[in-house]
Amino acid sequence: MADVLVLEQVRKSFGIGTPVEVEVLHGLDLRLAEGEFVALIGPSGSGKSTMLNLIGLLDRPTAGRLVLQGEETTTLADADLTRLRGRSIGFVFQYHHLISAFTAAENVMMPMLLDRGFPDAEMRARAETLLDQFRLAPWKDQPVLQLSGGQQQRVAIARALAMNPALVLADEPTGNLDTKSADIAFDLMREINETHRTTFLIVTHDPRLARRCDRIVEVVDGVITSDRPNEAVRIEAV
Numbered sequence: 001m002a003d004v005l006v007l008e009q010v011r012k013s014f015g016i017g018t019p020v021e022v023e024v025l026h027g028l029d030l031r032l033a034e035g036e037f038v039a040l041i042g043p044s045g046s047g048k049s050t051m052l053n054l055i056g057l058l059d060r061p062t063a064g065r066l067v068l069q070g071e072e073t074t075t076l077a078d079a080d081l082t083r084l085r086g087r088s089i090g091f092v093f094q095y096h097h098l099i100s101a102f103t104a105a106e107n108v109m110m111p112m113l114l115d116r117g118f119p120d121a122e123m124r125a126r127a128e129t130l131l132d133q134f135r136l137a138p139w140k141d142q143p144v145l146q147l148s149g150g151q152q153q154r155v156a157i158a159r160a161l162a163m164n165p166a167l168v169l170a171d172e173p174t175g176n177l178d179t180k181s182a183d184i185a186f187d188l189m190r191e192i193n194e195t196h197r198t199t200f201l202i203v204t205h206d207p208r209l210a211r212r213c214d215r216i217v218e219v220v221d222g223v224i225t226s227d228r229p230n231e232a233v234r235i236e237a238v
Contacts, residue, residue, distance in 0.1 A: 001033040010064035035197040039213035047222040057085040090160030094172035105140040111162040130158040150181030170202040
């Protein structure tokens, strides 16, 4: 399988050149292959959010290499980073960050609109296809404020997939949901992973969710302390 993401000796410091300079990530090495479904775990303050910001091309490492879909990102100009991020990475957050005045379909169309600059029928068709896949077709023209929390998060997942990204970064994607809604959201991400070979990296504090991923990466104090396949999932699949 081809690597979607490669981190080699990635470091991140803040306050560089000042008396309060601190390094929070210490030489991380990580590879994510096409079609993997990976949990990223660790205690609060361990560096998970900083790591996710770097992988999501929202920040730059202080040192090391970060390669996304074969493209070395650490030397790219800001405009090129923005282009690569928009086309290759989907984001799902704990809070959905939908535009409340927009309908479900309009929210899903937003990444495509930002990429192309104008709406067209193809965008609308893509949005409707995703909403149908996520069992939301009856609510496609409803303002998202009229949807339940679980439905809103499913719209957010659909939006993350609008550009057919190679990598989806999900930061506590079920943290605000009840157990039933969380299971529905997780199952939809898993379905996309299996049918489209989309790679998922899911940050979670929920051990129940982590146990349903294929691989578990643990970060403690800015260091990857464990990177292991989830044997329980493998046995269940066999």
